[in-house]
Amino acid sequence: RLFKVLRRSLGNHSSFAYHLDIYGCGHLLLHHAEWSKAGKSDTEQRFPGFPLCGESAGISNKQVGGYKMGQIIGKTKDGKDITAYVISGGRLTAKVMDFGADLMELHVQMKDGSDRDIVLGYKDVEQYFFNDPNYGFIIGRNANRIGGASFTLDGVTYSLEKNDNEINNLHSGFTSIQRRVWDTKEEAADHVTFAIKSPDGDLGFPGNMGKIGR
Numbered sequence: 227r228l229f230k231v232l233r234r235s236l237g238n239h240s241s242f243a244y245h246l247d248i249y250g251c252g253h254l255l256l257h258h259a260e261w262s263k264a265g266k267s268d269t270e271q272r273f274p275g276f277p278l279c280g281e282s283a284g285i286s287n288k289q290v291g292g293y294k295m296g297q298i299i300g301k302t303k304d305g306k307d308i309t310a311y312v313i314s315g316g317r318l319t320a321k322v323m324d325f326g327a328d329l330m331e332l333h334v335q336m337k338d339g340s341d342r343d344i345v346l347g348y349k350d351v352e353q354y355f356f357n358d359p360n361y362g363f364i365i366g367r368n369a370n371r372i373g374g375a376s377f378t379l380d381g382v383t384y385s386l387e388k389n390d391n392e393i394n395n396l397h398s399g400f401t402s403i404q405r406r407v408w409d410t411k412e413e414a415a416d417h418v419t420f421a422i423k424s425p426d427g428d429l430g431f432p433g434n435m436g437k438i439g440r
Contacts, residue, residue, distance in 0.1 A: 300351035306407045315416040326404040327420040327439040329362040363404035386430040399429040
């Protein structure tokens with residue numbers, strides 16, 4: 227149910243923000259804000275009693291005062307640091323990184339006390355540079371394919387990168403926001419906030435775009 231809501235909420239909007247928080251004892255909160263010509267709208271949905279984990283043996287970031295601080299886990303091809311963060315609440319622990327605002331791990335402590343990572347991902351950060359299935363990424367500017375790698379808006383035709391069989395545009399291009407380091411705006415024990423801006427003309431798309439993932 228949770229992943230269906232995420233998929234529906236993270237649509238191709240002109241400007242939006244979503245918040246996925248851990249609150250209380252293993253509960254989840256999804257907050258989605260959208261801006262359009264009609265104004266700003268907010269929705270919020272809680273998932274009480276989601277049976278998820280606390281401390282995970284599979285995550286090894288530096289721990290300070292009960293909070294595991296961000297840890298540099300690698301560098302991009304152009305030398306930028308990639309930082310991972312561990313957030314937890316109740317019985318849930320997640321590992322995220324600023325490269326692609328990616329959800330790397332989501333650990334569940336089972337009833338028998340065992341630990342289980344329930345999302346797909348890679349062990350080595352370098353594998354995320356390719357990541358054709360886009361495990362854990364926030365896709366943008368567009369998701370899925372744009373036929374012929376071009377579209378017309380208000381009488382203007384925009385040409386995009388042909389990164390799908392040299393014919394179509396897939397998930398915005400070769401260096402779309404899921405393959406960039408996002409800015410870390412806020413970090414705490416139970417959440418981290420990432421943000422990124424895509425200027426007018428970026429990857430061939432018109433208009434300025436900003437995204438926030440929390």
